[in-house]
Amino acid sequence: MRGQFVSASDPEVSALMSLRFALLALLSVDAMTGYDLHKRFDSSVGHVWYAPDSQIYPELRKMEADGVVAAEEVPWGPKGTKREYHITEAGRDALRAWMNATLPYARFRDAMHLKSAYFEWASPDAARAQLRAHIAHYEGELAQWEEQIHQIDTATSPMLNRRLAVTPEKDRARTAAFKRYAYEGLVLRAEQEITWARDGLKLIDDLEEGD
Amino acid sequence: MRGQFVSASDPEVSALMSLRFALLALLSVDAMTGYDLHKRFDSSVGHVWYAPDSQIYPELRKMEADGVVAAEEVPWGPKGTKREYHITEAGRDALRAWMNATLPYARFRDAMHLKSAYFEWASPDAARAQLRAHIAHYEGELAQWEEQIHQIDTATSPMLNRRLAVTPEKDRARTAAFKRYAYEGLVLRAEQEITWARDGLKLIDDLEEGD
DNA sequence: ACCCAACACCTACATTCATAGGTATTCAAC
């Protein structure tokens, strides 16, 4: 019964199916092909929401059937064409409804914290390697987020600039502020995970000394 | 090709399928029925790893077929019986192999941060409601984690005490320390999310004043 | 003796996600 069709008037249901809303958010800025969307999901935005193209293309078709996006066959070279999707008024309504609804909180699945709770099963070196991988992972994320914030602050962010170009002047400060705010949260999280993992390395050292 | 069967000798593959290892971790302490495991997943551990019983029962059967757990028909009342699962030596090997392998980092899907980046689509009140829900959610988590840590520190944690009872004396300090360490990480994360959400509420207030 | 919550276990179904392939065109470089 649920999830078949998401109407803008059903905020309870519209909190689900975030792939659709991630796509709508990206399309709210720019018309794009499925390939373009996939590339976005593979780079910057991909660290907040990721989807493989095998999920994107079918979802776009469904969204088209539901009327939240419309496709246009655009010539591509001499012979080819490509399908460029743009958001419709119904799509804007659906996005607005999703934004105005409160997200349900799904229960976590956090393999790393599960693992760390049972680290006595690992060799000290394996535990260290896991923690170092954790640090390396979040240091990579951190560098990206900080670069994004830098680009926002220096008005050199291609994504934000595209968005601001289609934003009425009076809302531009808000738009930029929210975008920065989202990245700040990701920076804080990455820093926190790095701190925690470093503490873990210290803990393992201390426990080994104690033997 | 992957994920069909997890052998202890294949560390690359064994990093996947964490439900299996969450179950093995719990069963490494105590023999339990599927119902018991489900209850654990619904309460304390459930905030690190959750699974509905409809996933647990079939997985236990598969694990039994793979030899990582063994079931025992235990009498239950006058007529009934129940299946109590205990970990096997092969299961301990598989758990150890998983613990010694490095987890691959899956790409995020973080609806809240995606949403916050596009908060200009929401009404200020809807954005505030979302942030308050975020705070309420993590305050609930925080209270639970802090209670767990308190129980560890006062040696009144039923879970940890069961675990220490099956742990050789020289490893007890390690076991307790790692368990505490895992919860500390969760506390830090919850605090960080609350801080971020509070900053968001302030940001929305500031932007509204600016109008 | 009966009721009911808790215990125990299970199936079915749809959706979502991950992985692995496939085809064909374009465009720039060699």
Next chain:
DNA sequence: GTTGAATACCTATGAATGTAGGTGTTGGGT
């Protein structure tokens, strides 16, 4: 003019997840 990377789009399959139901037993309270 051929090669190859990038663009563009797609299908198939299996695994994981979420949701919704189902059956029956037990054990404590009234």
